[in-house]
Amino acid sequence: MKRTSKQWLRNPDLYAGYAFIFPWLLGLFVFSLFPIFFSLYLSFTDYDILSAPQWIGFENFKEMFTDDPRFVKSVKVTLLYVAVSVPLRLCFALAVAALLNMKIKGARALRSLYYLPTLMGGSVAVIVMWGQLFGINGAFNSFMRSIFGIEISISWITDPSTALGSLIALSVWQFGSAMLIFLAGLKQIPASLLEAALVDGASAAYRFRRITLPLLSPVIFFNLVMGIIGGFKVFSEGMILTGGGPHDQTLFYVIYLYENSFRFLHMGYGSAMAWVLLLAVSILTALVFRSSSLWVHYESKGERGA
Amino acid sequence: MRSIKKRYSAILLLLAIGLTACGGGNTNNASTNEASNTPKTSASETKEASSTEPVTIRVSYWAGTQLTIDAHDNVVKLFEAAYPNIKVQSEYATGADYTDKILVQAASKDLADVVRVDYSQIKNYVSKGLLKPLDEYVVDKTIDLEGINPLHTDVGKVDDKLYGVNIGNNALVLFYDPDKLKEAGVEPPSTSDYTWEQYEKDLQTVKDKLGIYGDTHFGQSQYEIWLRQHDAKLYNDAQDGLGYEDDGLFTEFFETQLRLQKKELLTPVAVESEIKALEDGPFPKGNSAYGGWGYWSGSHSAVVEKQLNKVVGFSLFPGPSKGAYIKPSFFHGISSNSKHPKEAAQFIEFYTNNIEAAKSLDGYFGFPYNPKVLAGVESEFTDTQKRVRAYLDLVESQGSPIDPPAPAAGSEVSTSFKNIASEIFYEKLTPAEGAKRFRQEANKALKK
Amino acid sequence: MSAISKKRWGNLSLSAAVWGFAIVMIYPLLWLLSSSLKHTTEVYSQAHKLIPAHFYWENYVSGFKGFAGHSFFLFFQNSLYVTIFSVVGTVIASTMAAYAFARIRFPGSTFWFACMMLTLMLPSEVLIIPQYMLFNKLNWINTFWPLIVPSFAGGAFFIFLLVQFMRGIPVELDESARIDGCGRILFFAKIMLPLIVPAIVTTAVFKFIWTWDDYFAPLLYLNSAEMATVSLAIKSMADPTMETDWGALFAMSVLSLVPVMAVFIAFQRYIVEGISTTGLKG
Structure with missing residues (x-):
């Protein structure tokens, strides 16, 4: 036993590893650990922010799962949002990245143009703008009227039947970040491999499927995982544009969590919701990580390339 | 390997720029820090x-x-x-x-x-x-x-x-556009006992004569005025439940709104849902004759008049004047x-x-x-x-004192009200169903 | 139609589609620009018009004046200061941690990696209160420290991103480097870093944009007007329930986009013109 621990201590990787993660680890301990455990504690309390938390055991969790229709609604809305928007955005970002990676005239200008919506993010101005684009008398509806002669009088973002769909479309439209990461990944693929395949007479589709995709898989994996996590945590887009309305049609999980915490002053309940989300997302993410050995190709594990 | 080196030196250069920038910023920060910390130290020193x-x-x-x-x-x-x-x-x-x-x-x-x-x-x-x-x-x-x-x-x-x-x-006010009323041949709302019937008639006349919407839908603030007009309150005295027993009040309020909506006397909900700012409403944009959106006499009057570039009229909301209050x-x-x-x-x-x-x-x-x-x-x-001053005097003389402040669960009740009102206006829910659900949800929140 | 012209037609229509779509993507910016040149009373009443009736440049003047005696020049300075520091801190710490997770098999690495992923999953909304308590205890309220110092611990998002990129670098490189007698630090600095420049620049660009745009942390931690960042200042120009100088607000929104766009345009070539291919050949 003693010998193994000594061996363990003599492992140079131990020191190198901890030296490299030291800044991050220090930050975790100093800035994150207390807030994280404090919120875990709060999830078992009744805490209205203004007075001391009261321990109530599992009451918050019990209420969530047995007596809160809005919680159920927020789960449904969020699941639908994630299920549709994450794969769509991923495919879209990948397709555009692959396109922009080709030698098209003005590719550099195009990259900037395509990234713009993401740059503009969620500023006040953008909110007003979306209303103008997809409002009743917005640009989209008048476009449909003048080009196709279709009369539409739907306020896309605020109508109960289209609000969630519009938010999903918006999230797909802001694919810039994922696209940029894909582009960076594409650039890392050695041109020599693709050239070799080209010489062998492989078709473009074949090259993309057999060379590009496998070599890009670590980055696809990243975008998928972050897409899932980000999707479940979606907040600002909804908060800014719809505030969860009309009548809870876009009540994302975190919007409801925030509403509980800072509007209704049920911070304990909000914290409990946060930890339920953490549990659910971590299970899902763990499954994705598990599946990665089937489809993600890492150079560093020693597998040889395609 | 050469190109690696080239890129590497580019990064080094970048870092160097960043560091100099930091160096410059650092002194700046030290001074702001000092400035902002002074109050804290002085605060502890000068206790008495x-x-x-x-x-x-x-x-x-x-x-x-x-x-x-x-x-x-x-x-x-x-x-x-x-x-x-x-x-x-x-x-x-x-x-x-x-x-x-x-x-x-x-x-x-x-x-x-x-x-x-x-x-x-x-x-x-x-x-x-x-x-x-x-x-x-x-x-x-x-x-x-x-x-x-x-x-x-x-x-x-x-x-x-x-x-x-x-x-x-401050006081809630029902604005009106005197020019539009004149054009439609409608008398400005009387300063007392402006009735709901007259309000509805006036909206109809405005629509018939000018082809514009009369007003926007009413929400919670107007509902509270409505309750006050019926000697009721939103919250009971103990603030652990609604302050009125008769769900008919809720039903009648929303049935009136729905009736106006169906006669196309109110701006469509879809249009209202798009309002993003004070200046964005149908009234300040000159698209309706009355502005009962929940404007406050204080800062809103000036904005609305500036936006419309004309003098607007101030009126109490329809119904017995005692519903009005100063806040x-x-x-x-x-x-x-x-x-x-x-x-x-x-x-x-x-x-x-x-x-x-x-x-x-x-x-x-x-x-x-x-x-x-x-x-x-x-x-x-x-x-x-x-x-504004004349209007506040009017409210003071004709209205009644404000209701007690809402309880902590008030914002939860408001959310519930807003959601139910939205479902009613989109006709997913009847006013009677809404009344029942509102009572149930509000009481649950208030009992917590 | 010959095969070649068919292909050319395909390319042409593809280009047309790509450029046509680009117009859709850029429309918001044009709209923003046009709104910033409209008179405040026209911003809403003439919202559908892309070209303002009169070009109202005064918006930029009145907006830049700022408020409480502080002009936007100061807010830009504050933002730059916070952002540059955060970017530098994030890049250094994230790259280091990522290297450890991607390439060093040290005891506990899986555990810490899992911890890191977990911190990504907890909604930050529930951490606001305890974090504020912490910074309050440190006496950091109304200083830039709460906005800067945590960046020097890196960011989980970026660490994960960099890990994925490093894992795409052939492991043979490590081995040959070791044979050459190249130590870990040297390998990290001389070989790994240059190879993942696209990912590092991506990290820097993202962190720059996110820090620049963030207004919630500045809102919580900065109290005095002279400390405000651009995003916070712009946010306090608007209140949907009060009178707002929308023209000035849009003008400042346009200005606040300038540094972000400049950074993106200046650095995008490092992202997309990766060096790995040439590097590997050399």
Whole structure:
């Protein structure tokens, strides 16, 4: 036993590893650990922010799962949002990245143009703008009227039947970040491999499927995982544009969590919701990580390339 | 390998630029840090500050926009000139951000010395021990409330102790466009006993003659007026349930709205749902004859008149006039963690009663109510402000006192109301079903 | 139609589609620009018009004046200061941690990696209160420290991103480097870093944009007007329930986009013109 621990201590990787993660680890301990455990504690309390938390055991969790229709609604809305928007955005970002990676005239200008919506993010101005684009008398509806002669009088973002769909479309439209990461990944693929395949007479589709995709898989994996996590945590887009309305049609999980915490002053309940989300997302993410050995190709594990 | 080196040196260069930039910034930060830390050290040193020792107080306020920030800043300058030993550090945030910020500060017992609290929050804040009672400062005249109609100051009392000093008065108003009414041949709403029947008739005439919408849908604030017109309240006295037994009140209110909606007398819900700003509403854009959207007489009148570029009419909402009420726009309170309550009280006094301060604020956060202040600023009133004053007088004479502040669960009840109203207007829910669900949801929230 | 012209037609229509779509993507910016040149009373009433009736440049003047006696020049300075520091801190710490997770098999690495992923999953909304308590205890309220110092611990998002990129670098490189007698630090600095420049620049660009745009942390931690960042200042220009100088607001929104766009345009070539191919050949 003693010998193994000594061996363990003599492992140079131990020191190198901890030296490299030291800044991050220090930050975790100093800035994150207390807030994280404090919120875990709060999830078992009744805490209205203004007075001391009261321990109530599992009451918050019990209420969530047995007596809160809005919680159920927020789960449904969020699941639908994630299920549709994450794969769509991923495919879209990948397709555009692959396109922009080709030698098209003005590719550099195009990259900037395509990234713009993401740059503009969620500023006040953008909110007003979306209303103008997809409002009743917005640009989209008048476009449909003048080009196709279709009369539409739907306020896309605020109508109960289209609000969630519009938010999903918006999230797909802001694919810039994922696209940029894909582009960076594409650039890392050695041109020599693709050239070799080209010489062998492989078709473009074949090259993309057999060379590009496998070599890009670590980055696809990243975008998928972050897409899932980000999707479940979606907040600002909804908060800014719809505030969860009309009548809870876009009540994302975190919007409801925030509403509980800072509007209704049920911070304990909000914290409990946060930890339920953490549990659910971590299970899902763990499954994705598990599946990665089937489809993600890492150079560093020693597998040889395609 | 050469190109690697090239890129590498590029990165090094980048880092070097970054570091020099940091170096420059560092000194900058050190100075700002010092500046911002001074108040903290001085705060602990001057615990029993006499009124001549230098003191810094923090004042947090709910800012509208640049305009209000500048106005407030001007008051601070005047105050600092009058009290050279007191420095004021102002903090502001707009809209819901202010609530968030105050909550976070309250949780850390880090509230500013002077905080601005809304009528709907004051009871909750007091019950959590966040505010100091101000009575001693009123007694020793640090805050001088003499000669003021108690109607305007008693609203800041909780359990017979004063916790908030009213910043200014406000009242909900039904605007109307006199030109449009004239064109349609409709009489302006009468100043008392403007009935719901007449309102509906007028909307119809406006639509028939001008082909425009009459008004927008009514929401919770108008519902509360409606309840008051029927001698009812939204919350019962114990605030653990709704304040009315008859769901018919709810049903009738929404049936009226639905009827108007079906006759196309109200702006479509879809259009209303797109309103993103005060200036964005159908009334300020000149698309409807009446503006009953929930405008407040205070700051909103000037914006609406500016946007329409014309004089607008002020009216009470339809129904018995007793439904109307005057609301304090905001309160000034002193946080219980304040180390300089005396100086904080001096600031509140200055803000409330100084004539120059009142001139600078220009009634933006509510109308002055102290007769002395009114006399001092009267000569500088704009025409809009004269109309606001006349309207507030009307409300005071015809209305009735404001309902008690909402309980802590009030925002939950409001959310429920808003959702149900939306479902009713989109015709997913009948008013009768809505009434039942509202009672059930509201009572559940209130019993918590 | 010959095969070649068919292909050319395909390319042409593809280009047309790509450029046509780009117009859709850029529309918001044009709209923003046009709104910033409209008179405040026209911003809403003339919202559908892309070209303002009169070009109202005064918006930029009145907006830049700022408020409480502080002009936007100061807010830009504050923002730059916070952002540059955060970017530098994030890049250094994230790259280091990522290297450890991607390439060093040290005891506990899986555990810490899992911890890191977990911190990504907890909604930050519930951490606001305890974080504020912490910074309040440190006496950091109303200083830039709460906005800067945590960046020097890196960011989980970026660490994960960099890990994925490093894992795409052939492991043979490590081995050959070791044979050459190249130590870990040297390998990290001389070989790994240059190879993942696209990912590092991506990290820097993202962190720059996110820090620049963030207004919630500045809102919580900065109290005095002279400390405000651009995003916070712009946020306090608007309140939907109060009178707003929309023209000035849009003008400042346009200005606040300038540094972000400049950074993106200046650095995008490092992202997309990766060096790995040439590097590997050399």
